[in-house]
Amino acid sequence: MARIKSKNTGPERRVRSLLHRMGFRFRLHGRGLPGHPDVVLPKYGAVVFVHGCFWHRHEGCKYAYVPKTRKAFWMAKFEQNVTRDARVLSSLKALGWKVLVVWECELRDEARIAKRVLQRLRKRSQ
Numbered sequence: 001m002a003r004i005k006s007k008n009t010g011p012e013r014r015v016r017s018l019l020h021r022m023g024f025r026f027r028l029h030g031r032g033l034p035g036h037p038d039v040v041l042p043k044y045g046a047v048v049f050v051h052g053c054f055w056h057r058h059e060g061c062k063y064a065y066v067p068k069t070r071k072a073f074w075m076a077k078f079e080q081n082v083t084r085d086a087r088v089l090s091s092l093k094a095l096g097w098k099v100l101v102v103w104e105c106e107l108r109d110e111a112r113i114a115k116r117v118l119q120r121l122r123k124r125s126q
């Protein structure tokens with residue numbers, strides 16, 4: 001049986017498993033939502049994206065380097081991604097969603113991610 005490589009990539013799986021261990025219940029891939037967030041936490045009105053540092057240009061991150069060859073090609077590609085991310089973010093915010101971005105490089109420190117998630121989700125006035 002062929003393995004299907006879809007959105008179940010390592011980093012996303014790890015974030016989901018972390019959220020699960022923290023006791024959060026969620027839906028996957030908000031299909032009806034802009035940008036199809038990786039995780040949807042309906043109870044908190046929050047969505048989570050797990051972004052690869054390279055493709056989504058994590059600012060100041062060593063993984064967000066620019067390849068030395070075909071620079072113009074890469075720059076155009078990156079610009080497209082960043083523009084799309086910004087558009088998705090503002091659409092979600094306009095719809096009233098809280099948006100959390102977890103960067104791939106942050107996965108080295110799950111405790112820190114957990115702390116940030118809690119801080120963000122707690123801010124809701126019940």
Ligand SMILES: [Zn+2]
Binds near residue numbers: 103
């Ligand atoms: Zn990064």
